[in-house]
Amino acid sequence: MTVLHSTFSLERSYPVPPERVFAAWADPAAKARWFGVGEGHELDFRVGGREVTRGHTPDGKALAADSTYHDIVRDERIVYTTALTGGDVLATVSTTTIELTPDGEGTRLVLTEQDTFLDGAEEPAWREQGTADWLAKLGKELES
Numbered sequence: 001m002t003v004l005h006s007t008f009s010l011e012r013s014y015p016v017p018p019e020r021v022f023a024a025w026a027d028p029a030a031k032a033r034w035f036g037v038g039e040g041h042e043l044d045f046r047v048g049g050r051e052v053t054r055g056h057t058p059d060g061k062a063l064a065a066d067s068t069y070h071d072i073v074r075d076e077r078i079v080y081t082t083a084l085t086g087g088d089v090l091a092t093v094s095t096t097t098i099e100l101t102p103d104g105e106g107t108r109l110v111l112t113e114q115d116t117f118l119d120g121a122e123e124p125a126w127r128e129q130g131t132a133d134w135l136a137k138l139g140k141e142l143e144s
Helices: 018-026 028-035 124-143
Strands: 003-014 040-043 050-056 062-073 077-086 089-103 106-118
Touching: 003 124, 018 028, 018 089, 018 106, 018 124, 028 040, 028 124, 106 124
Parallel strands: none
Antiparallel strands: 003 106, 040 050, 050 062, 062 077, 077 089, 089 106
16 A cells, blocks of 8 residues: 655646636536546536546546536636545545735636545556646637
């Protein structure tokens, strides 16, 4: 039994105002387009609300990410926790903070994630790369 802790931050600039970036997180249809929601997605975007995403690994194991929103400041900040399970096994627990600040006519986004990885089910580098990938997809969503 092992526990590994990790923290990373990613910064992105988007050429749209914070209201548009925030809306891409808050709107279920928009979030489903860029987040890569797999086979099932539910979003209740409010403090105390949940987001659940379901899918499968390439070898067929069920995956589920269950998030709870703890703090939402419209157009400025989102804080949530997520438990990721593979099959019936808890793989990671994380706290994520999204900060949005005006940057000229655009938005500076800073995402900071603090993770607890359990028993080698996931690696910090995988999580950071996956998060970077979906921030790139968010950028494409915001271009449309």
